[in-house]
Amino acid sequence: MAFPYKKMDEADFDYIRQATSPDRVKVGKEIASEYYHDEMPEYGSFPPELYVEVENKEEISQIMAYCNEKNIPVVVRGAGTGLAGGSSCKYGGIMLSIMRMNHIYPVDHKNQTITAQAGALLLDVQAAAQAEGLFYPPDPGEKTSTIGGNVITNAGGMKAVRYGLTRDFVRCVEAVLPDGSIENFSSNVVKNTTGYDIKDLVIGSEGTLCTVTEVTLKLLPAPKCTCTLVMPFKSLEECADMVPKVLELPFIPTAIEFLERELIDIVERNLKKPFPVKDGEAVLIVMYDASDRRELDGAVEAAAEAALANGAIDCCIANTPERAGSVWGVRGGILEGMKADSVSQEECDVVVPRSCIARYVKEAKGIARSLGLRVEPCGHCGDGNIHTELLRDPGMTDEEWESATGECLRQLYQLSKELGGQLSGEHGIGNGRLEYLKEFVGPRMIRLYQSVKLAFDENLILNPGKIVEFNE
Secondary structure: OOOOOOOOOHHHHHHHHHHOOHHHEEEHHHOOHHHHOOOOHHHOOOOOOEEEEOOOHHHHHHHHHHHHHHOOOEEEEOOOOOOOOOOOOOOOOEEEEOOOOOOEOOOEOOOOEEEEEOOOEHHHHHHHHHHOOEEOOOEOOOOOOEHHHHHHHOOOEOOHHHHOOHHHHEEEEEEEOOOOOEEEEOOOOOOOOOOOOHHHHHOOOOOOOOEEEEEEEEOEEOOOEEEEEEEEEOOHHHHHHHHHHHHHOOOOOOEEEEEEHHHHHHHHHHHOOOOOOOOOOEEEEEEEEEOOHHHHHHHHHHHHHHHHHOOOOOOEEEOOHHHHHHHHHHHHOHHHHHHHOOOEEEEEEEEOOHHHHHHHHHHHHHHHHHOOOEEEEEEEOOOOEEEEEEEEOOOOOHHHHHHHHHHHHHHHHHHHHHOOOEOOOOOOOOOOOHHHHHHHHOHHHHHHHHHHHHHHOOOOOEOOOOOOOOOO
């Protein structure tokens, strides 16, 4: 096994400077503290011994081969927008930034694909596709995330109901393995049954198996028109019961989200973003994309009729960019609003069968209240991914917060498991959910995870202590 890892010395620092460039290497206290954590610093701030910004796959290959030989851990970091503590240097070593590797190649119209280096931002990839009349659908909340980060976390987002996850759009992956070898997983083909599908194993592996350097992504024709509907209901139960009704219609929605009034009030109060619909204790937000106006009008009419027939107070149509923007602006401001409304936050990112959404939310609130916590569930009810946000109010001590959130998370994950759900719907395991994984999936599955890790990384140097751990 790899423990204990080598503590880096001047010879190691000099080697990395020689393999890259001295102006792209920082050591010790030269490293800015914001690189120690992602968007959830509660999951750990671990300083690396060395920080390096790489410019190409050859530099990565050279660094990985050296670290594999010397037993130095390496953590790859993109934009640092993760929410599970996945890109933190738990055991010191090297933090390797891919942000300079951000080139986006011209769209391949014949294959309807786009190829980008791992450090390219999602918003730039989407814009490059849009400029060519095409569409890259995966749409996680943080548009300044890197495309490589999206791939290794299998990012989802609000449009997953219709279009699927990042995995559904990855044609091929170029990556550097922990021993420094450069490999391509699959190629720019529509289907492939050549051996094990290593590409799909790499997607969602959270940087524990290899370092993604370049990806080729499938594109779609851009939808010609879109519309957002807001359906207010008297209760969350009625709102959740509407979800299967929407999905039974002959039109596939692009997104289905729910918000309770209390959470809307938090965003309006703290971010000054007004929500255009004032009625209802809970609202269902439904988006449709279409290739022409007739198709869109048919979808909107059918959804509105179904909503009113199933207890909606109204069905408001946000049929202009400004109106739709005000709706999605509130939905997109949830995390920022909750940060402004509390001292700190913890999140339970479970996914449950859609039929269990209302029960999960109701019981989750009861669990949190019994422990003295404020809880704000919201999420992608079209796919059952519920973000259960635990908020810390002033006056709560560190010990009280830690004890209450630990017990609350344990019970919430148990509830998800009882309902046939999973531990994480889209944010991943990282460092934040690692302690709950074994109990959730069982020892046999953990042994399988360990076997996969060892097959790629026998010295355990790549993002160690994430997803799966080994006894030291």
